[in-house]
Amino acid sequence: MMLNAPIPLLMITPLAAAVICMLLSERSRLLVSFAAVLIQLLASLSLLLLLLQQGPITHPLGSWEAPLGIALRADGLAVLFVLMTSVVAGIAALYAALYLTPGPLRAHFWPLFWFMWAALNGIWLAADIFNLYVGLELLSLAAVGLVAFSGSKEALVAAIRYLLAALLGSLAYLLGVALLYGAHGTLSLSDLSQQMQPGVASSIALAAMAMGLLLKSALFPLHTWLPPAHGGAMTPVSALLSALVIKASLYILLRLWIELRIHELAPDASQLLGWMGALAIAWGGWMALRQTLLKRVVAYSTVAQIGYIMLMFPLLRADNAEASTLALQGGVLMVLSHALAKAGMFLAAGNLILCTGRPELSALAGTSQYRPLSIFGFGLAGVSLMGLPPSGGFSAKWLLLQSALASAQWWWIPVMLLGGLLSAAYVFRVFHYSFKEAENSDTFHRPGVGLEICALALSAASILLGFIATWPLHLLTLPDILPLAVLPEGSLEQSLELLQTPTYETLHGTSEQQP
Amino acid sequence: MNHSLLLIPLTPLLLILIWCLPRWRETACRLTPLAVLPALAIALSGAELHLELPWLLLGSDWLLNDIRRVFLCFTALLWGGCAIYAQGYMAGDVREKSFHLLWLLTLSGNLGLIISADVVSFYLFFALMTFAGYGLVIHTRSEEALRAGRVYLIMAVLGEALILAGLLLSAAQLLVPGSLLLEDFARANATSTYQPLIISCLFAGFGVKAGLPLLHMWLPLAHPVAPIPASAVLSGAMIKAGLLGWIFLLPAGMVSLPHWGISICVIGLLAAFAAALIGVQQHKSKTVLAYSSISQMGLLTTALGAAFIQPEIWTGLVPVLALFAMHHALTKGTLFLAVGITQYDSRLPLLVLATAICVPALSLVGLLSSGSHAKLSLKAMLYDDLLPGWLLPAITLSAVATSLLMLRYLWLLSQNLSAKSTHDLSPLPQSMLLSWLLTLLASLTAVYWMPQAIAPVYPSADPTAWLSMLWPVMAGLLLAEIARRHWRTLPIPPGDLIQPIEALLRQVPIFFSKFQRATAGLHEPVKEQRAGFADQLIIYLENQLENRSLIATYFSLLTLLLSLLLLGTYFV
Amino acid sequence: MMNLLPLIVLMTSFLAAMVIFMLPEQEHRLRSLVNLGAAVLKIALILLLIQYVVAGFRPELRLEVLPGLSMILRADALAMLFAGLSSMLWLFTTLYAIGYLEGSPNRSRFFGFFSLCVASTMGISLAGNLFTFFIFYELLTLSTYPLIVHRGTPESLRAGRIYLAYTLSGGAVLLIGIVAIYALAGDIEFGDLQRVAEMAPDLHPLLHLVFALLILGLGVKAALVPLHGWLPIAMVAPAPVSALLHAVAVVKAGAFGIVRVVYDVYGIDYSWQQGLLTPLAIVASITILYGSLRALQQTDIKRRLAYSTVSQVSYIILGITLFGPLGTIGGLVHLLHQGLMKVTLFFCAGNYAETLGIHKINELDGVGTRMPLTSAAFTVGAFGMIGLPPVAGFISKWYLGTGALLAGMDWVVAVLVASSLLNAAYFLPLLYRIWFKPVPDSWPHEMITRYRDTAPLLLFPALATALLSIAAGLFAGLQISPVGWAELITLREYLP
């Protein structure tokens, strides 16, 4: 049953877990959660297998057909994000279980966590724009709850700010949905991509949807709610928010942009997104450099990294299939590696704060001496964020750079590289503090081994992604969501072949070494 | 048998190994005189030896032929004699042990370069000799010694650099690609397009050792301050390394280069005369000897120049040069050692002492044994129609200069002797006396038992020829007598030109400090820039963005902008 | 198995690093054991690899990390030159570091990153394309940073910051260059010269630009003037780190990268025809002279050595710009020779500092009497730098000079000669002070009094590398000498 129907399982398990967690006692709550995490992992894996065997799957929930029913769709991109969620949220759940002391806080955490996961899966698998709205809204509410549940004053302010921004974004998105439905009479993404009519209503609709989504993704200059929310939340929450939640709205934006073929028809709009991204890179990097609180540094780093992801949009060009493919690959890889690295970094930062007992950067002096493992976890994640090899971040940057060159948009190259340097500056600023001579001996607390391992696992995964990037990128071709029709002859086929078959050089090289 | 060549430079090095063991150090010091024995034995054995060592450096090639044997022979003799001398002279010196170490190193270099037939070994031993010799020069660590050492080192490094440049330039156009043999280099230099540059570099580079004018300043500074045995080998043996370099590497005898020849002759004669003129103004016997060395090397330089004008004479000239080198080395060595003898109570009758001191001086002016042989042979070789007519008279005339220098030397020594009464002086160590007499003997007789290579050139004992050697000495005596009565010595300091040059160089640090000031800022840390304008602006804007719910406004504006963009490009 | 060897070589130090990170701080003996064991094992493996390479094999391992983009580890002759150097010096430097850090804190971290640094160097040498090269190039930056800031003092933190600013910027520029050449020519492997050579003529200006970018990026680590500013400042690091930085790892990585770009990406013929080499030669010459001039002005021993490195590393670059086998041999062999000699000098400088607290040049007076063996080793290194035989430096200089003339760039000889003079000018005074100045009444800060010279673990590596630098010069004629190996590489380069 489980292997046959992973899609409903992916939706139902988290919702069920959320409800059950609200009802049960402390101990059983953890058990249920672990069981649910396990089911989620297995379900996403079986979905992957199914996808590899059968290709993209469409699944009407409860056998109700669209438009009134909810249709779910699992193509390569969706499955990739499902898997990413399972890995990151699974590890974050483990971390949370170890991190949160038993008590009311933990009681609040698990239901919200499961609602969030349900919303995420809903968004990844949604096939129509209204379900995306529902998912978004559920996600926002769960996320706001997660930010607020620690109960401190700062967290509360951050949560209210976050909520207000999220509501504004949701409404803008909903407005767009209304206008699009009014103009086209359909909500399904695939129908819309075929029936898209030009007009004022469609333009406003798309603009409102895009901006609403960007507001939820905290793209500069709509980012100000993010640092307090992500920096002020409890560590596992920060990790989840930065790694997964903001990716949901970006995912929707990407879907809209590609499936409604805006990247082909309105390159100027793409340029706007790109420039906002460029500014975000600079702004976020600079602000990260100026923070005195460790988690704020990491939070502003998210602002900058979103900018990187946005650079994918102007690089998706109708007139250059090669550049578009590279851009899509680079952008998606950037999302993946950022998810892993940022989650790892937040967890490592949380560990460091546990060590020192203080949230300031200046408290880190001596940590590299006495708690090298925590710093190491932070550093590994930092490597990926800086875009230094070998890491997923580097591979993504490589692809984006290649794409920028291929589409002759050279101006993104300095943006990416300077952004990389800025991120190096703020990551190494943390090291700088940690390497400072400590006056006293080992006075640090010792975070549990489990916590360290969680952080390290995520950070290491972001590095590992640099070596196995072909594998997630292969999923992007199931099906290839950039329509083949607009490609010049052969170029994509070639790159597809590159994905799967050994190149001539590979064969040549191996044969050559036998003298 | 060929491998016995290895012994020549390695014996001193082996002694150094022994020296390095603290318990054996004393023994090693006592054994220094033995370091030359293998070299001497091999040199006198008369066999032609050739050893190829492809694994050594870039592929080494060591050779002992007739000419080299002469050089090896007198070098070993002189070093051996001086080493015995040093046993007595250095006894009780605080730095006696380090003296022996440096002695052995220098010796190894000096012996090694004589048997090197490839450029790399040659350069290696040459450098070894030069740099270890520095330690000998500054042995006393006195102010003068350090200054002399400084000048010596700077000039030596310059010389090394010039030699390296010359060698590299020659290597570019070898006729046998990849060869490292000295003779191939010399052959290449005969035709190379870089020829002027190569000849300049090599001539000047080795000229530093040989004391060419303007490159000579270290000589009168270094020779007097070094301990006497070291001065003797510096002036006698090591100075000849420069000559060897010329013989091995310059294309003399292969091509006719009259312009070069004339220039070299002029330079040589300039050295011969000017050194004498400056030398007679000096007040230290060792300084006078040093200038005499410059003067004598000037004669050899002139002969070299002649071979550039008339290549035909080269084959005959080389043995003569070797003979002359041998003569000068041993004689000058003896003269230097004599200076030390006069500082002790030798308990010899004054007449014996004076004779023993005067004999080598007479030899140097050309009146006796090796001196007359060498000078006569040289002149005989330069009887050539193609050579400029003024060459021979000039060389003959140079004997006047030499005599003046020798007279000055003897006079200074006699002043020395008479100034101190015998009982002020400590007794002369036996080893010093022995070695002095041995060297003297060698200098007088070597010409008769030296390797046969140079034998055929001996001119017959022609009285007229001898007369031609006598009159310049007489003229010198006359001049000296006149000068003694009417001439006050000019206040020319040892090293003559070095003083103005040093004054000039002292300006250089000023340039340097200016340069330093100009570049110091370039890579020194930039001051921390905090709270720059841009930074403040960004922080201000960030606060503005966050406060007062402006986010909704930006949001609306951006939505509007995006709609317009979409409208503009998408749907219109 | 043979094809796995490069990976195993890489992993010996990488795994050693991981194990060391995991070991508790107080497990000094076990850590040293792991470290030395890995170092010895690596040398053995490298020797094995060299056997294969000599026999004409080319062990290779590849992994596709991005579509059309592979990570390639490959042991070719040039790789083995650099790998051999780093594995050998790793052993000595580790020994030295064990002695040097005796009793100081944070050794676990230090040795961990130390091994990681060597692993990156291995990766750089074994990289089979620019992409792989870049991966390890940046990894090297990351793994050296903790070593530079190891002491945690404000100066070392500042040095670390400056180091990062330089090297990461350089890395960024290099990345542009690499991305650009990949965009132009695809996944271009080292030695695959057809792709660039056969490119359409209208792309040549672009290729030149890319060449400039690559050199600019690599030039930061190779400390080409004016990109050298980090090097003297990074001198605050502990002596073994300086030794590693200067002799093996960082500057060599830059130089080695330039070697790869010129020989194995663009190809020497193409670079020569297009006139790319002369500007590079000019930059290298300026660096040689400028570095020497600046070295003259320093009063701190390590800073003087640092500027000397600036100058000496450019010999390598100068060598590869000289078209013809001799220049190539000179450049390549200097990669090894400079490593040996400079590591000796830094060991000795460290010994002076650790034993007697000597940091300034004017404190060196008479130290030859107190520490004769260290000083002898220092002398050997200095003579090598000046280029006096039989120390290895002469051999490099000889090949460079003859190579320059062969390539028709006779002005290079003047540069070499001037540089020799300057080298003499800034090394000979040191030697004079060491050997000929009277022994002072007291040393600045005498720390090791138990031994006649200094602690054996500090002394042995310095002596060993000094002997090796002499041996490299003295036995240059042997097939197994650095020159012999460089000749082998050159043969393969010029007669493919």
Added chain:
Amino acid sequence: MSSSAVIFSLAGIGLCAIGLFGFMLHTHLIRKLLAFNIMGSGVFLLLVGMAQRSGHTDPVPQALVLTGIVVAVSATALALYLIRRWLQLSGSTELPEDDRR
């Protein structure tokens, strides 16, 4: 498009605009929340209005609005809870203007 649809749509857009302005201008959190609800009503009106184009009633927008209302209610509830907590903790109904260096 029928005239009632136009009226619905225009009213919806008007409400949206009013709500947006309210959202921008007010600092009192409850007012902000109310402004958001007004905006929400505007969007729902728009949805319903647009759905009337084909003469008969389209069930989809109805379902959407229904869902939308549920979502809006829960969001409002959460917001109210948070605002009340904030009032309890700080005694203020406005967000603090936190300044950074």
